[in-house]
Amino acid sequence: MPYLFVAPNMLxxxxxxxxxxxxxxxxxxxDSIDGRTFTPVGTGNYRSIFGDPTVAEVAKNTAIxxxxxxxxxxILSLAFALIVNEQKFAKSFFRAILFLPVMLxxxxxxLIWNDVLDRKVGPLNALLQAAxxxxxxxxxxxxxxxxxxxxxxxxxxxxxxxxILLAGLQGIDRSLLEAAAMDGATRPQIIRTIILxxxxxxxxxILILATIHGFQSFDFIYTLTGGGxxxxxxxxxxxxxxxxxxxxxxxxxxxxxxxxxxxxxFAFTALxxxxxxxxxAI
Amino acid sequence: MNxxxxxxxxxxxxxxxxxxxxxxxxxxxxxxxxxxxxxAQLAAWKGxxxxxxxxxxxxxxxxxxxxxxxxxxxxxxxxVKLDVIPYTSLDTQLQARLAAGNAPDVARLNxxxxxxxxxxxxxxxxxxxxAADFLKGSTLQxxxxxxxxxxxxxxxxxxxxxxxxxxxxKKAGVPVPTSWNWATLVEAGKKVQKATGSEYxxxxxxxxxRVSTVMSQFGAFMVDKNQKNVLPxxxxxxxxxxxxITDLYxxxxxxxxxxxxxxxxxxxxxxIFLAQQTPIFFSGNWQVAALEKxxxxxxxxxxxxxxxxxxxxxxxxxxxxxNASKTPDLAAYFLYYLAxxxxxxxxxxxxxxxxxxxxxxxxGIKYATRASDMDVFLADAGKTPAAxxxxxxxxxxxxxxxxxxxxxxxxxxxxxITVKQAIQTQSEFxxxxxxxxxx
Numbered sequence: 001m002p003y004l005f006v007a008p009n010m011l012x013x014x015x016x017x018x019x020x021x022x023x024x025x026x027x028x029x030x031d032s033i034d035g036r037t038f039t040p041v042g043t044g045n046y047r048s049i050f051g052d053p054t055v056a057e058v059a060k061n062t063a064i065x066x067x068x069x070x071x072x073x074x075i076l077s078l079a080f081a082l083i084v085n086e087q088k089f090a091k092s093f094f095r096a097i098l099f100l101p102v103m104l105x106x107x108x109x110x111l112i113w114n115d116v117l118d119r120k121v122g123p124l125n126a127l128l129q130a131a132x133x134x135x136x137x138x139x140x141x142x143x144x145x146x147x148x149x150x151x152x153x154x155x156x157x158x159x160x161x162x163x164i165l166l167a168g169l170q171g172i173d174r175s176l177l178e179a180a181a182m183d184g185a186t187r188p189q190i191i192r193t194i195i196l197x198x199x200x201x202x203x204x205x206i207l208i209l210a211t212i213h214g215f216q217s218f219d220f221i222y223t224l225t226g227g228g229x230x231x232x233x234x235x236x237x238x239x240x241x242x243x244x245x246x247x248x249x250x251x252x253x254x255x256x257x258x259x260x261x262x263x264x265x266f267a268f269t270a271l272x273x274x275x276x277x278x279x280x281a282i
Numbered sequence: 283m284n285x286x287x288x289x290x291x292x293x294x295x296x297x298x299x300x301x302x303x304x305x306x307x308x309x310x311x312x313x314x315x316x317x318x319x320x321x322a323q324l325a326a327w328k329g330x331x332x333x334x335x336x337x338x339x340x341x342x343x344x345x346x347x348x349x350x351x352x353x354x355x356x357x358x359x360x361x362v363k364l365d366v367i368p369y370t371s372l373d374t375q376l377q378a379r380l381a382a383g384n385a386p387d388v389a390r391l392n393x394x395x396x397x398x399x400x401x402x403x404x405x406x407x408x409x410x411x412x413a414a415d416f417l418k419g420s421t422l423q424x425x426x427x428x429x430x431x432x433x434x435x436x437x438x439x440x441x442x443x444x445x446x447x448x449x450x451x452k453k454a455g456v457p458v459p460t461s462w463n464w465a466t467l468v469e470a471g472k473k474v475q476k477a478t479g480s481e482y483x484x485x486x487x488x489x490x491x492r493v494s495t496v497m498s499q500f501g502a503f504m505v506d507k508n509q510k511n512v513l514p515x516x517x518x519x520x521x522x523x524x525x526x527i528t529d530l531y532x533x534x535x536x537x538x539x540x541x542x543x544x545x546x547x548x549x550x551x552x553x554i555f556l557a558q559q560t561p562i563f564f565s566g567n568w569q570v571a572a573l574e575k576x577x578x579x580x581x582x583x584x585x586x587x588x589x590x591x592x593x594x595x596x597x598x599x600x601x602x603x604x605n606a607s608k609t610p611d612l613a614a615y616f617l618y619y620l621a622x623x624x625x626x627x628x629x630x631x632x633x634x635x636x637x638x639x640x641x642x643x644x645x646g647i648k649y650a651t652r653a654s655d656m657d658v659f660l661a662d663a664g665k666t667p668a669a670x671x672x673x674x675x676x677x678x679x680x681x682x683x684x685x686x687x688x689x690x691x692x693x694x695x696x697x698x699i700t701v702k703q704a705i706q707t708q709s710e711f712x713x714x715x716x717x718x719x720x721x
Contacts, residue, residue: 034399035381119539120481121559139543140696226545230696234545242546245374247396247681251381 021262028256033249045256054231055239061146062235066214068150073210074203076154077161082191084162085169095166099159106156110223113152114139117224139225142232149221149233156220157213161206168202169195204276211268215261236261319358319615327612328359334616335376335389337369340571343633350625357619360612370548373681385606387613394424394434394600395677401426401433402603407614408432420638422674424600434602435621436638438630441594441659441666442495442566444587445573448580450478450561464496464526464587467562472535474561483535485551486527486564488544490684493691494595495564497523498670501590504683504712506672511716513709519590520708521701524691531695536560542696546689555581566597567659570634570652583655586662593665596674598638636660679715686711 028045030038049055084094101109116124117138125135138148172195180190196203218237221227227234227242234242240261244254319327334351338344344366351362365386367375373393379385380400391397403426404412413421413432417439424434444467451458454477456470471483486492497503502520506512513520530536537560540549555563556576563569573581586594601621603613619625623641630637630647634656637643649656673680690704699707 034377036383114543120537121557137538137543139539142696145543222545222547225543226547228545228692229542230693230698231545245378246546247373247377247685249377249381 024255024258027252028259030252032251035249035251038252041252045250045252046260048253049256049260054234057231058234058236058239061231061233062215064146065150065153065217065233065235066211069153069214069217070207070210072150072154073157073161074206077158077165077206078199078203080158080162081165081169082195085166095163098162101156101158102160104156106219107223109152109156110220113148113220114224117148140229142229145225145229145232149217149225152220152224153214153217157210161210164206164209165199165202168199172198200276204272208269208272211272212265215265215268236264323611323615324358327609329361330609330612331361331363332387332607332609332613332616333363333365335365335367335379335386337367337372337390339369339568340633341575342571343629346629346632347620350620350628354616354619358612358615360609360616362616380604380606383606385604387607387609388601388603388617390437390599391434391602392597392599393681394602395680397602397604398426398433398678400604400606402605402607402610402614403429404432404435404603404614404617407611408618412618415640416638417640417643419596419671419674420598422671423598423677423680424602427677434600435617437599437601437621437626438568438633438635439638439663440566440568440597440599441636441663442492442564442586442597443594443659443662444584445555445563445565445569445581446584447474447555447558447561447563448582450474450480450558450579453478454561458582459584461585462587463589464499464523467587468526468530471560471562475535478561480559480561482537482554482560484530484562484564485537485540485554485560487551487566488541488547488549488688490687490691491595491597492564492566493524493527493687494670494673494684495586496527498593498595498667499523499587499589499591503669503672504687504708505676505679505716506669507675509675509716509719511709511712512669512672513705513712517705517709520705524694524704525701528691528694528701532697538695542692546685566594567634567636567656570655571632574634574652583658585658586665588665591665591667592662593667593670594659594662595670596663596666636663676716676719679719682715683708683712 027038029040029042031041031044032038080098084091084098087094104112116122119125119135119137119140122138124138129135136144138144176194176198177190180194185193215235216237217235218241221233221235222238222241225233227238236257240254240257243250243257334347336344336347338347348364351364355361372391373396376386376389376391377396380397385400389397394401401424413425416436420436420439421432424432424436426433446458448458451470451474454474456473456477459466459470462470468484474480475483494504497516497520500516500519500523502513502516502523504511504513527536531538531541537551537554540551540554550565551560551563552565552569552572554560556573556578558579567583570583586592601617603610603617607613620629621639623639626637626639627642627645627647629635630642631649634649634652636656636659637647647656673683676683687708690699690708693699694701694704
């Protein structure tokens, strides 16, 4: 009977996730320029990827993005969750504001920030100039481009992670916090010794989710920078997209890159999970 | 423009466009065309549906297309499902649809060479003579490279060229150019920028196709009609042309953010021109309708700068029917209907297109407004050198060659490589691409 209840979901999961993943793995051993005729190439696509000099650049960009995105997202979402949790005034309003970017289409997010960050006519640089600053080329300088992309990525997901952490915070027994306060513990002490340890399982979820989101980031980046300037914000998913869908189409190569991405995400998720389990055991 | 001049220009355009065909030796159409639907066909089409994969440069194109579809549906009893696609994802979506076995019946494309294998042989449905209805040069891109059969219809002819903001030129006291070269264009742009305080002096579509115009004006070309790489023959000229553009971007006199900050995507500075942030906008005649609708200032198309050559750079949109269509005869007839004299004349007039049909070229299009702008483009079509059509001899590679040039220019603008290196790399890329044709 329980299998019957999960059957509809499993059917969708098998049809739209598992089956395409298997097909993608299979296609990664073929060459196809139109998705209709396939020529077997063995491990040729994988060798091409590892022999492609742009892959090293893409891997570096992805690593930088993921490390900063995951770290900043986790710290900030934790901070916001703590602040909002303590909020007495207009609690719902601030939560809604925090969550608002999550509800925006990533494409729209990219377009909005593309306007905001425009070097000459963007409002951000107008503010900076009014404050006596310069006009940084957010979308023109490779390093600034990466900073812009990380910032927007964090901005988009912050509300989502904060809400999850907020739920975790509200699950903590208040009597523990009150007892600590009565014993004279300061607020930082309570956070460090009670809240953070009890919030570890939720934080682990955030870390896993942020890592996955980090590796999968594409849509808002595509409309924000298009992977530029000079490929500085081209991450692995855009590499896959470019190979698979931009002329000249190389479905096999795109699929092989997709398989590699899957393996990376799987490895990171497993590692996070194992480390979390180990900490819990301790 | 008076009738005589219009006729002369039309003949000039026709002659220039014909050069490509004569050179490649395509056979002329011979058989009779039989395209009027029979009663049996009309009965068979009743209730059938075809999909039209479409993108538009202006609202006028979309509105006219919708009204023509309504008339077609009334005539045939069939239904046409209009799929409106953004230009930036035109090829990406279509290639994915073809791969997924979900091909539309008919599409409006600007790069038909990518779909040669999937395109319907129109001669089977519209007769061998049908191709002769169109300017010969414009059918090159929709002629099958080996069978030489017509696989698409030239729907509109486009010519690249500059627009200027007349109000800004007037304010700056800079006369409107009637003829100029690149040095005077750049000088005029900088003068207007200085006088009006605009953000930029110049802007051009982020497109290798548009930059090819500048190269052509300096006498540099990439591929000739015999599918040979001719860039090594005109490297210095190509470098001059590319340097003019990249220098403007490097000096911040053109919108760097739009070119460098958009990765490997196409982008157009139309919004920048409309916001009066640049006095000169280099694009093409397809912008006229949108600019007429949205510009809150006086603007005009002005002649292309002349160096060794004048004129623009040829391009256009094409109607293609796909061989996966379940009703190929209906798809072919829909395509024929859209490109017949009456429908095309209506579209040319309303959307400011240049005609591709010989009869319309001979007759001339009477545009209700912006006729002087269209005359400028038409005149430039006549001045376009024959060598500009050479690249159309490799329809499957044109997009790749243009995009590579665009991306190399990005690297030059960002100071990563020199113009010389860019042209050298472009030449090597062309050689590598042409080699794939022999495989």
